[in-house]
Amino acid sequence: MRxxxxxxxxxxxxxxxxxQHHERTVQYEFERILKRMHQKFVRINPSSRxxxxxxxxxxxxxxxxxxxIPPDKWKYIFNSALPKxxxxxxxxxxxxxxxCRYDCVGKKYRYKVYxxxxxxxxxxxxxxxxxxxxxxxxxxxxxxxxxxxxxxxSFCSQKxxxxxxxxxxxxxxxxxxxxxxxxxxxxxxxxxxxxxxxVAYLILVGEGKRSGEEIHTLLEERDRKKIPFTAPAHxxxxxxxxxxxxxxxxxxxxNIEIYNKNSTENV
Amino acid sequence: MRxxxxxxxxxxxxxxxxxQHHERTVQYEFERILKRMHQKFVRINPSSRxxxxxxxxxxxxxxxxxxxIPPDKWKYIFNSALPKxxxxxxxxxxxxxxxCRYDCVGKKYRYKVYxxxxxxxxxxxxxxxxxxxxxxxxxxxxxxxxxxxxxxxSFCSQKxxxxxxxxxxxxxxxxxxxxxxxxxxxxxxxxxxxxxxxVAYLILVGEGKRSGEEIHTLLEERDRKKIPFTAPAHxxxxxxxxxxxxxxxxxxxxNIEIYNKNSTENV
Numbered sequence: 001m002r003x004x005x006x007x008x009x010x011x012x013x014x015x016x017x018x019x020q021h022h023e024r025t026v027q028y029e030f031e032r033i034l035k036r037m038h039q040k041f042v043r044i045n046p047s048s049r050x051x052x053x054x055x056x057x058x059x060x061x062x063x064x065x066x067x068x069i070p071p072d073k074w075k076y077i078f079n080s081a082l083p084k085x086x087x088x089x090x091x092x093x094x095x096x097x098x099x100c101r102y103d104c105v106g107k108k109y110r111y112k113v114y115x116x117x118x119x120x121x122x123x124x125x126x127x128x129x130x131x132x133x134x135x136x137x138x139x140x141x142x143x144x145x146x147x148x149x150x151x152x153x154s155f156c157s158q159k160x161x162x163x164x165x166x167x168x169x170x171x172x173x174x175x176x177x178x179x180x181x182x183x184x185x186x187x188x189x190x191x192x193x194x195x196x197x198x199v200a201y202l203i204l205v206g207e208g209k210r211s212g213e214e215i216h217t218l219l220e221e222r223d224r225k226k227i228p229f230t231a232p233a234h235x236x237x238x239x240x241x242x243x244x245x246x247x248x249x250x251x252x253x254x255n256i257e258i259y260n261k262n263s264t265e266n267v
Numbered sequence: 268m269r270x271x272x273x274x275x276x277x278x279x280x281x282x283x284x285x286x287q288h289h290e291r292t293v294q295y296e297f298e299r300i301l302k303r304m305h306q307k308f309v310r311i312n313p314s315s316r317x318x319x320x321x322x323x324x325x326x327x328x329x330x331x332x333x334x335x336i337p338p339d340k341w342k343y344i345f346n347s348a349l350p351k352x353x354x355x356x357x358x359x360x361x362x363x364x365x366x367c368r369y370d371c372v373g374k375k376y377r378y379k380v381y382x383x384x385x386x387x388x389x390x391x392x393x394x395x396x397x398x399x400x401x402x403x404x405x406x407x408x409x410x411x412x413x414x415x416x417x418x419x420x421s422f423c424s425q426k427x428x429x430x431x432x433x434x435x436x437x438x439x440x441x442x443x444x445x446x447x448x449x450x451x452x453x454x455x456x457x458x459x460x461x462x463x464x465x466v467a468y469l470i471l472v473g474e475g476k477r478s479g480e481e482i483h484t485l486l487e488e489r490d491r492k493k494i495p496f497t498a499p500a501h502x503x504x505x506x507x508x509x510x511x512x513x514x515x516x517x518x519x520x521x522n523i524e525i526y527n528k529n530s531t532e533n534v
Contacts, residue, residue: 008388055389079386087386119346119354121275122322126389 053233106242128235134206142212156191320500373509395502401473423458
């Protein structure tokens with residue numbers, strides 16, 4: 001049977017989600033437990049592969065098992081065996097043709113920034129420090145230009161291997177917080193480093209170094225070199241995985257077209 | 268000349284404040300920098316020696332130097348050379364007869380707890396998890412009994428070497444927070460593990476396992492074995508060092524008598 005697992009993790013001490021040789025990764029921690037239980041290798045299939053330092057409030061994966069263990073017992077087993085910086089929120093059985101990657105119809109990310117010349121010692125790996133003041137209203141206006149369907153070549157890493165760089169953005173806003181601001185973005189999928197490049201650009205706009213009006217031109221030019229910065233990983237949170245088109249419709253209206261059903265690029 | 272330094276640190280990756288052989292400590296990080304600058308060993312003298320895992324929002328120390336460096340430059344030099352989990356808030360020159368330990372007239376601590384059956388992944392080393400519900404009103408009423416001058420033998424580690432176990436508590440309250448509660452306590456000084464034993468006891472009261480009315484008896488009995496628990500270190504924050512009697516009077520009224528001027532026990 002196929003099990004769907006929803007998890008959270010603090011990305012600070014992981015070399016990302018995906019297994020890499022000899023590195024501490026989220027995937028490895030689960031496959032290690034599953035191997036011990038099944039006496040053979042069992043692969044987990046995530047909705048997203050987060051990068052080194054990136055956090056997850058909600059991430060999903062599925063795996064197949066012949067073990068007849070109730071979902072709540074699975075949750076207990078995982079949480080008892082996992083390190084403290086990963087936590088299983090829920091386990092449920094799903095249909096055998098469900099696939100976390102191909103049935104993912106959207107993702108929401110949040111990027112957290114505090115504004116202060118002094119370093120905040122209790123947020124060193126959970127928020128990014130911005131020393132200079134920024135125009136948050138201007139940043140929010142600029143963020144609106146990302147809404148809709150665009151080719152995001154200009155806003156992803158040049159290392160991106162995926163061919164189709166067209167994505168649809170359903171939500172894109174910069175909100176003031178108690179100690180700074182947050183960028184919240186929901187889309188059909190995201191290219192490698194895409195959210196972090198968007199944030200780096202928005203901060204330049206907030207500092208008055210870029211105009212913000214130029215976004216449409218930048219998108220049309222499809223030239224990554226026009227935005228030479230990528231914001232640090234530790235401010236980024238994968239916040240929600242949308243596995244059901246209806247959830248997106250409920251949140252963002254009925255005019256949503258789901259484009260990319262199979263994007264699991266790192267961001 | 269003598270310099271007073273106010274610092275913050277995240278205690279999660281330190282083996283406490285005080286230098287221990289081959290361990291990562293806050294004191295070592297500063298003495299390493301000072302040795303390099305002076306070409307000889309320079310001791311720092313803290314107001315408090317926090318334990319492994321305990322955090323500091325404000326901690327103070329002084330050191331003596333012949334280097335003619337302005338205070339703001341000292342702050343810059345320290346922050347450039349320190350690891351990310353320590354931060355110097357301010358540096359100032361003080362009189363040569365000032366001593367961070369002997370002129371410390373009080374300390375404020377805060378202990379942070381969240382209440383949830385599920386683990387909070389982003390608070391694993393900054394708040395303590397409480398799974399069962401607690402009666403916060405009852406805990407706050409009980410905390411009032413600590414106010415005043417008492418012998419705290421029953422509420423400190425048996426490892427305490429200091430003879431005089433009489434301390435004065437000026438503030439002792441349990442307040443509800445967004446996700447749990449906080450214990451805030453200000454006193455003339457604290458014995459080894461004292462705040463953590465007080466918290467462990469208050470939680471037992473909140474869970475209905477101890478009565479709370481018994482505090483005066485417990486204090487009189489001076490028997491540590493009556494309270495067999497010590498709350499974990501990672502919920503505890505050293506929040507303020509009082510170096511001036513007037514600050515205490517301003518915050519807690521004019522009836523304050525300052526008892527112990529030389530307590531720097533670990534808590």
